Amino acid sequence: MTTTEPLIEVEDVGKTYGSVIALRDVSTVVNPGEVTCVLGDNGAGKSTLIKILAGVHQHDSGTFSFEGRPARFASPREALDAGIATVYQDLAVVPLMSVWRNFFLGSEPRITWGPFAMLDRRRGRTVAREALAEMGIDLRDVEQPVGTLSGGERQCVAIARAVHFGAKVLILDEPTAALGVKQAGVVLRYVAQARDRGLGVVLITHNPHHAYPVGNRFLLLKRGRSLGSYEKSKITLAELTQQMAGGAELEALEHELRAAQT
Numbered sequence: 001m002t003t004t005e006p007l008i009e010v011e012d013v014g015k016t017y018g019s020v021i022a023l024r025d026v027s028t029v030v031n032p033g034e035v036t037c038v039l040g041d042n043g044a045g046k047s048t049l050i051k052i053l054a055g056v057h058q059h060d061s062g063t064f065s066f067e068g069r070p071a072r073f074a075s076p077r078e079a080l081d082a083g084i085a086t087v088y089q090d091l092a093v094v095p096l097m098s099v100w101r102n103f104f105l106g107s108e109p110r111i112t113w114g115p116f117a118m119l120d121r122r123r124g125r126t127v128a129r130e131a132l133a134e135m136g137i138d139l140r141d142v143e144q145p146v147g148t149l150s151g152g153e154r155q156c157v158a159i160a161r162a163v164h165f166g167a168k169v170l171i172l173d174e175p176t177a178a179l180g181v182k183q184a185g186v187v188l189r190y191v192a193q194a195r196d197r198g199l200g201v202v203l204i205t206h207n208p209h210h211a212y213p214v215g216n217r218f219l220l221l222k223r224g225r226s227l228g229s230y231e232k233s234k235i236t237l238a239e240l241t242q243q244m245a246g247g248a249e250l251e252a253l254e255h256e257l258r259a260a261q262t
């Protein structure tokens with residue numbers, strides 16, 4: 001689709017924790033304006049991969065390039081400064097903090113007055129409300145505590161924050177895992193919006209039905225190894241589901257469960 005250079009390119013990347021091989025020979029790309037989905041069962045290495053991209057861990061084999069240059073981020077702060085924003089599943093939000101303060105998390109607008117600096121609450125509230133509205137998130141009151149938002153709304157605030165602060169890459173670790181069908185749909189709509197604004201999105205999920213509608217590329221992991229990185233035109237939803245479930249294993253399980261019922 002696009003001929004622009006990838007934002008992120010990983011090639012044969014690997015990572016071990018002591019004697020545990022968490023990731024081995026994994027390759028994929030993240031293009032601007034596209035969603036790369038990372039799928040795999042528990043322990044497949046999904047979080048390990050995104051922690052490398054996000055500067056939490058460093059890879060110990062293969063290459064990782066960001067905007068065409070070899071990258072090795074020493075900390076999440078470094079990755080964020082380079083333009084890679086990560087939303088973790090257990091969102092680092094302070095439940096009692098207001099939505100707008102949480103939106104800024106340390107970069108609130110301030111009024112300076114001689115040597116003094118004061119929070120510019122009015123401006124903060126307005127900017128947060130507008131940024132959220134621009135993404136179609138309509139919150140009654142940005143002064144309400146983040147803890148009163150639903151899980152889906154919190155994910156949406158985190159996505160809007162990354163977009164507002166100019167992230168180039170947005171990484172989401174299982175944003176829909178704990179959500180019902182309707183809320184998952186809402187979060188996926190914001191994922192699509194971030195994509196349409198030109199961000200490269202990395203979406204981690206267990207669920208092929210969440211990945212397929214928004215994804216451009218699907219990286220399948222199993223026990224730390226890659227089962228392939230497919231462009232959407234190269235794989236159907238049925239094949240994706242089959243690959244994820246381990247095909248024959250699922251059929252056997254279905255048979256077993258049906259038999260047990262009667």
Ligand SMILES: Nc1ncnc2c1ncn2[C@@H]1O[C@H](COP(=O)(O)OP(=O)(O)OP(=O)(O)O)[C@@H](O)[C@H]1O
Nearest residue numbers: 017020021022040041042043044045046047048049
């Ligand atoms: N800090 C760590 N120290 C040792 N082993 C680890 C560490 N983090 C992950 N592992 C191991 O690496 C492997 C991959 O873990 P990872 O968290 O990347 O999987 P995942 O695909 O994100 O799984 P889940 O779907 O359960 O979140 C697992 O076997 C896990 O036990």
Ligand SMILES: [Mg+2]
Nearest residue numbers: 046047048173
């Ligand atoms: Mg994980």
